[in-house]
Amino acid sequence: MKPTLAGYARASTIAEATAWLAEAEGEAKVIAGGQSLMAAMNMGLAGDTRLIDINGIAALQGIRVEGDRLVIGALTRHAELGRNALIAEHAPLLQRAVPLIAHKAIRSRGTIGGSLSHADPAAELPACVLALDGRIRIAGPEGEREVAADDFFQDVFVTDLGSDEIVTAISLPLAGADETYDIRELSRRAGDFALAGLAFVKRGGAHRIAFFGTGPRPLLARGVMAALDAGDTAGALEALSGDIEPQNDAHASAAYRGHLARVLLSRCLKDHA
Ligand SMILES: Cc1cc2nc3c(=O)[nH]c(=O)nc-3n(C[C@H](O)[C@H](O)[C@H](O)COP(=O)(O)OP(=O)(O)OC[C@H]3O[C@@H](n4cnc5c(N)ncnc54)[C@H](O)[C@@H]3O)c2cc1C
Missing domain, CATH: 3.30.43 (Uridine Diphospho-n-acetylenolpyruvylglucosamine Reductase; domain 2)
Known part of the structure; x- marks a missing residue:
């Protein structure tokens, strides 16, 4: 068509x-x-x-440090995230995510602002921004505002954005020296959207884990995180089913997605817990 x-x-x-x-x-x-x-x-x-x-708007370009935050312009291409030195130093999880996104041609044009605004529940970058406790900068005719990633993603392809608003940038806390991070996913073929995936961040003993492909939006696994913060790895695996909302669709059943999420979490915890 x-x-x-x-x-x-x-x-x-x-x-x-x-x-x-x-x-x-x-x-x-x-x-x-x-x-x-x-x-x-x-x-x-x-x-x-x-x-x-919006490709001609210079104010949406660039990656910079502002105080204790890393600010990433909405027009930053996926490929740029993968090779930028500030991303490597201050948000290495994003760099790790890039090769998992689609294919080279798509990564050379796709933008972080587009990925977050599109809000595909199986996309990698929204889950990473959520796990990193990121904030989304938004501009509209009434001015600017900032929203926590946890409030920004609302449903399948639905965000907090109004129809007259655009995402201008994403701001993230700078990664600490003691930070552990990981991203894992399972998909049918390399480059396909994930059937299930997780983004893992551990900062100063506190965990933030966001699942993707296992619900209508990227989901913070709050039960899992609380168990891990308390040092209870077995409890974290038990809490998982209460934290995710896998759904049946043409690609996989809800039960299969839930199973994959558990496999990914247990592999991740083996390496990092
Ligand atoms: C074959 C294929 C495979 C893919 N596989 C993956 C994958 O595995 N993982 C993954 O994460 N993604 C995947 N993608 C999607 C890809 O990452 C897109 O680049 C991304 O989702 C959208 O970014 P974009 O800049 O291209 O946005 P666009 O396509 O230009 O826009 C997408 C939506 O966001 C809105 N939008 C864009 N920018 C803004 C902004 N700054 N403010 C407000 N609204 C905005 C647009 O109006 C539109 O509704 C795939 C795409 C294709 C075609």
Whole structure:
């Protein structure tokens, strides 16, 4: 199928993009890397879309340290996350995640802002940002706000973003010297979306573990985390089923996804608990 396009405009500032989104009253979509949006348009799933291209907005680019946070511009490509020295030093989990995302061509165009806004429940970066206790910076016609990742992801492809808002950046606490991190997933073939996966962070004895592919959104495994914080590895495995919400779909049954999540957690804990 060919996509139907009801209009295209290239914004050069955040204010311009959000004003155009507001004017369109929900009938326009931002395009960043286009790696999810174009696929949806080609399948006729995006309606008669007006596109607002944000690739020319310089303020959405760049990776920098601000005080005790690492700030990653929304237009940062997956491939850049994989090779950037500040990411390697301050958010190495993201670097570890990159090779698991799709294929080279998709990683060279796809953006972190696009991945988080698209909110595929099986995507790696949303789960990593959640495990890293990240915050999402958002701009709209009313100004700027910041939302914790845990409040940002709401349902399958649903986030806290309003139709006239864009993600401008992601901010993360800087990784400490004592930080342990890991990301594991199981998929049918390399490059496929995960059937189940987890992002693991241990900072100063406190654990944050986010599962992906096992619920309508990336999920913080709060029961697992509390058991691990108390030094109870067996209790962590027992708590898992209460923390995830695997669903049946064309790719796998809920029971199979739940089983994979348990396998991944037990392998991860063998190495890190
Ligand atoms: C074959 C294939 C395999 C893939 N496999 C994986 C995988 O294994 N793991 C994975 O994580 N991803 C995978 N992806 C998705 C890929 O990572 C996308 O790049 C990513 O999800 C979307 O980023 P994008 O910049 O391309 O966004 P776009 O496609 O441009 O946009 C996606 C959505 O986000 C919105 N959006 C984009 N940027 C912003 C912003 N700054 N503010 C507000 N809204 C915004 C758009 O309006 C649209 O609704 C795959 C894609 C394909 C085509």
